[in-house]
Amino acid sequence: MMSDLRKAAQQALETLKYTYEVLGLMAKGKEAMAALEAALAQPEQEPAAWLYEAGNDRTLHWYKPPLYGTPLYTAPQQREWIDLTDEEELMIGVATGMPGVAIRMIEAKLKEKNA
Secondary structure, eight states, rough: OOOOOHHHHHHHHHHHHHHHHHOOOOOHHHHHHHHHHHHHHSSSOOSSEEEEETTTTEEEEEEOOOOTTTEEOSSSOOOOOOOOOHHHHHHHHHOOOOOHHHHHHHHHHHHHHHH
16 A cells, blocks of 8 residues: 555656656756655555654554554665755855865765765
8 A cells, every 4th residue: 555655756756757758857857756766666664653742642553553643663764865956065165165076075975974
């Protein structure tokens, strides 16, 4: 069974693909399609439990999720690395006086360490 979030991602991907085929998209549209395709290729992880919080009341539900519960997973979900945009690199360079090459080298090292 597909989660609501996964259904929404699938619908967004289909809309982006249709828009790309009919109207053409800029680079950001291609990036969004690639990110959605990568996320949808991952197996969906089922929560181990759900946390319900109301004021000072916190309870765990193991079998049936509460209406407004927060899903809890056995392992942290993996997040995809997101590169800095050109605008973000420029802002950092202006604020620190650092050349763009140095910023990209730092970003590459961080990406390597977090892989």
